[in-house]
Amino acid sequence: MLQLKDLPDAKVLRKFAERYAEVDSDSVIHYLNILRIGTELSDSLDRFLATHGLLQGRWWVLILLMREDDLTTTPSELADKSGVSRATMSGLINGLLRDGLIARQEGDVDRRSYSVKLTEAGQAKLDEVMPDYYSRVKKMMGAIPVQQRDNLLMQLMLIKEQSHVFD
Amino acid sequence: MLQLKDLPDAKVLRKFAERYAEVDSDSVIHYLNILRIGTELSDSLDRFLATHGLLQGRWWVLILLMREDDLTTTPSELADKSGVSRATMSGLINGLLRDGLIARQEGDVDRRSYSVKLTEAGQAKLDEVMPDYYSRVKKMMGAIPVQQRDNLLMQLMLIKEQSHVFD
DNA sequence: TTATTATAGTTAGCTGGCTAACTATGTCAA
DNA sequence: TTGACATAGTTAGCCAGCTAACTATAATAA
Structure with missing residues (x-):
């Protein structure tokens, strides 16, 4: 936007x-x-x-999958946790499926649904990206000492909480 | 995103x-x-x-037009000032044209280009929205005193400046 | 004057947001 | 048991971001 x-x-x-x-x-x-x-x-x-040949939305999906002990979850869980609609998540998942970074597993418990699992290629891609990402985030946020950052964040949150005035 | x-x-x-x-x-x-x-x-x-029946990208375009003394500017100026590509601006302009909030004027000076001008309907829409918008922004930002906000912003800018580590 | 380079705007194709409507399935109340 | 309601995922259509390629025009160098 x-x-x-x-x-x-x-x-x-x-x-x-x-x-x-x-x-x-x-x-x-x-x-x-x-x-x-x-x-x-x-x-x-x-x-x-x-x-690294990755698109941001898809990368977040990979990360959410990696959080799981079995590297597996459902499209609706992914949508809820990422904060996008199920329709949007459907598209993101399809992109990752095409790239082979995730794989689809048919649901057993609930026949309306299926699961997606991080593939080895997906994990390898994260292993390639995340060290680089984390060290850069660390360096960038290092521009401000931790305590000041805490304060910064609290103030931003105050503003965010006030954003209901737009409702 | x-x-x-x-x-x-x-x-x-x-x-x-x-x-x-x-x-x-x-x-x-x-x-x-x-x-x-x-x-x-x-x-x-x-x-x-x-x-108010407005989409955010289009609304910014209306605002940029209103800045001009003659309520008129070119697609490339709009693109530069808003920070999007000319291709994107082309689409935004077309939407506003369809809604009659702007009108197209063929270029005189440079035949590669044209101008767009805020219409009376466009100005009326801004007159409807902006008072509401400004009072809400004022209320929201009022969550934090001005001086603290200045500080907050400086810190955010420090982080933004460090974001080149991602390059 | 001519050729090269730059620029303005558009289109195609990809991306990814949304809502509404839909199909299939699950849950719950009567 | 049946009907009403809820949910999971998908599709269509709109929106808006991008790049690359394109056409038309302008500017500049030779």
């Missing part, structure tokens, strides 16, 4: 404030920056994964 | 750390939370705009 790259400067904000009395410039700037930074962090991750 | 909803707990992190020595749990948790919160804030905005 597009988040504005060219953020409004003082002139633009003034223009909008003249028409819309509700403008609070600081709030707007802070908000738009947070949105934009979120996009850019995600884009960085995209680009990194692309160097 | 999916950002993980079910974030790893201590057990999961331990499992991954046993296999990948590079894991720094705090960094991972902080990072994943930031990504997730970015997604949720954007989703909130999506839902809000939907109540």
Whole structure:
């Protein structure tokens, strides 16, 4: 999702404030920056994964599978844990099946469903990517000391909790 | 883009750390939370705009047009300022054209291009949405005092700047 | 003037979000 | 037991992101 790259400067904000009395410039700037930074962090991750021939959505699915002791779970569990719809998960799974990173197992207990299991190729791909990923995350987050990060996160969470005002 | 909803707990992190020595749990948790919160804030905005019958990408385009003194600009300018490709902007513009929120003006100066202008219907839609949007942003960001927000933003920017480690 | 390089916008194809509708199956209440 | 309701997964259609390739045009160098 597009988040504005060219953020409004003082002139633009003034223009909008003249028409819309509700403008609070600081709030707007802070908000738009947070949105934009979120996009850019995600884009960085995209680009990194692309160097390993992986797409982000599919990679999260591999990770969720690896969490399981038997490397196996159902599409609806994957959808719930990732936070996407079952329809979306259906597509992600199909991509991974095509690439041979997961395999399909027909359900026994519930005939409406099936399971997917991380394959050896899938595990190998994670073994290739995750060390690199973790060391980079560590380095990036190292820009700020842990305690400050805790505080940062708490503040972001406060904002997120307030986001119900958009409901 | 999916950002993980079910974030790893201590057990999961331990499992991954046993296999990948590079894991720094705090960094991972902080990072994943930031990504997730970015997604949720954007989703909130999506839902809000939907109540006004608007899609987020298109709405940003309307805003960019409103910035201009003549409410007019070119597709490539819109693409550059929003941070998306020209191909993507082509689609966004077509949607807005269909809805009559913008109108197309053939280019005079450069025959490779054309301009798009915010229509009265487009301005009316913004006039409907923006007061509501601004007051909600103000309320949401009010969860944290301005000075703390400044600090929060500086820290996020530090992280963003470090995100080149993913390159 | 001509050829090369750059640019504006579009299309095709891939990706991945959504909702609504659907089929198949499971659960629960009467 | 039967009907109503719920659930798992898929499909269609819309949305919006990308790249590569394309056409048309503009700018620049020779």
